[in-house]
Amino acid sequence: MSEENKGTERVTFSRGYDVCIMGIDGTWRRDCQLNAISDNDAVLTVEGSIQGLNLKEFFLLLSSTGLAYRRCELVRVNGSEMDIQFIKGKNKKKRASASQDTIVN
Secondary structure, eight states, X not given: OOGGGTTSOOEEEEEEEEEEEEETTSSXXXXXXXXXXXXXXXXXXXXXXXXXXXXXSEEEEXXXXXXXXXXEEEEEEETTEEEEEEOOOOOOOOOOOHHHHSOOO
């Protein structure tokens, strides 16, 4: 992984945790085992072929309903094992508080 990930603690699952990866556009989905995870990255074992899939950007679905997910990009593939990196959201400017928006007479 990259230099910024060295200080991050990684949790390793002895049996793996069932998750899915899904394309940003929702056209494909693969079952996976989550082997290890940190704040910045994760290690997955993919069931089935990933050949031909657009893995530049995709979702890691952490729940069966899809309500818990992270946006990811591929870092490395080694057989059925994938190293992925979480994509951080863009810094959004916080809106000024309502008290600053009102006009004082």
